[in-house]
Amino acid sequence: MERKVGTVSRGLRAPIIREGDDLKKIVIDVLLDAAETGEFEIKDKDILAVTEAVVARAQGNYASTAQIAEAVKAKLGGETIGVIFPILSRNRFAICLRGIAKGAKKIVLMLSYPSDEVGNHLVDIDLLDEKNINPYTDVLSQEQFEKLFGKSKHTFTGMDYVNYYKSLIEEEGAEAEIIFANNPKAILNYTKNVLTCDIHTRVRTKRILKNAGADIVLGLDDILTESVSGSGYNTKYGLLGSNKATESTVKLFPNDCSDFVKSIQSEVKEKTGKTIEVMVYGDGAFKDPVGKIWELADPVVSPGYTDGLEGTPNEVKIKYLADNDFADLSGDELKDAISAYIKNKDSNLGDSMVAQGTTPRRLTDLIGSLCDLTSGSGDKGTPIIYIQGYFDNFTK
Known part of the structure; x- marks a missing residue:
């Protein structure tokens, strides 16, 4: 059956983190326990994100x-x-x-x-x-x-x-x-x-x-x-x-985040056979339209992330294709044409017309903003975020 759900961002509840806690073990245990409940299955290219606040707290920084x-x-x-x-x-x-x-x-x-x-x-x-x-x-x-x-x-x-x-x-x-x-x-x-x-x-x-x-x-x-x-x-x-x-x-902002995320990626691979991406995130990069406040008070959105999160999105604008290249098509014929275009798109679309209007930002800034909005800044108790389907597209 055709999948009907695209990107999903989940907040994972964790214990209160204290100085000296083995945060890597806690994060991995939280992920594996959440997966065992049956709500989701760990897959390649999923994204596990940990807020910088608990990383720094565990470090006693x-x-x-x-x-x-x-x-x-x-x-x-x-x-x-x-x-x-x-x-x-x-x-x-x-x-x-x-x-x-x-x-x-x-x-x-x-x-x-x-x-x-x-x-x-x-x-x-x-x-x-x-x-x-x-x-x-x-x-x-x-x-x-x-x-x-x-x-x-x-x-x-x-x-x-x-x-x-x-x-x-x-x-x-x-x-x-x-x-x-x-x-x-x-x-x-x-x-x-x-x-x-x-x-x-x-x-x-x-x-x-x-x-x-x-x-x-x-x-x-x-x-x-x-x-x-x-x-x-x-x-x-x-x-x-x-x-x-x-x-x-x-x-303070945490140290050694790159080592932290890579060690989590390695251990999750060892335990599950899946290669997920891992990042530490702080403030998202977005602006409040009423107060005009730009959220990003951290020097960067992500102080540490695994290699698969490097770069920017390489996406085509579906509505552009629908209104231009395939304006004469509809229904399944239109869907098949767009799917074929996406499957065969260039590996680097750059500033081509079909990519205009997609968000020209780094993946870590986009994903970190999603994480910040998911976890919030108050009492949700979800300092760990698990994102699935972020790298999917219309054809998957």
Whole structure:
């Protein structure tokens, strides 16, 4: 009988993961136990994905604000530090800011406006037009900003991040000054020692600041790249990708993810005879149309994946074929014609007309986004995702 179901994404429930747990064993046991219930059969080219949060937790990859402070002070001098372009997030940045402030005498916090890098708005962009403010050239003090626009309120949470961040800095014993600008060079009027906190634009920001004469330029990816007084660390991303763990600690992005996924793939092959693909995923790469927030606050969607997930989709647009090449066909004749076209398609369609309109993104970004949406960010209790049929097409 013809199969009627295409891609299926399942959230697999797992025990609560603690530091030191044998995560590889747990993940494989969860998969095999779920398959034994009869809901699905493990097949070649299935995808098993594990959220980065439980990988880092099992690794014990944590750091305290005191350890962050020690690293910041050692690398930036402990006097006046310009902290620029952070995202507006209690989960992602607030605890990091506490540690940074603890390692300095004064923080000049420069916020991008009207929104941060991932779309959290400080002010409606239409108000900038109304007040004749150019965010590309105008540098505003906190007093000027609030006189023009009032207190900032986050679209969904109602949080006033400007004053919240200022209070965090002051609570850690540092002086706080808030400015608003989008040109990285604006911070150099206040200090030559800069910690840039943007995620996806950090390489460009560092280059601009170094070329403009800054003395010290570091990013969050340069803080905690090695252990400080017993802290966790991430050799590639440092503090980027970290999350709040407690009021004084963060969980860092996990290390050694490539080794982790390959070892799972190997053991599943040994136990089942099937070659599945495995990945670690974090934030998905998608945008909220109401709040305009881009979800991706991690440096990458997937910090580790098996070789079969490399590359981009190679798909044809069925509706294009139906409306163009086979516009005169219908019913089984149309189905057979499209099936034959798909079976014989080029191995690399590139920018051919028949592929236009398919999603031109990396497989890991697409699949990681599907995983993030499936597992959610709350209490579903499914940190492991199992996807079947992702590499199928209309002919399978």
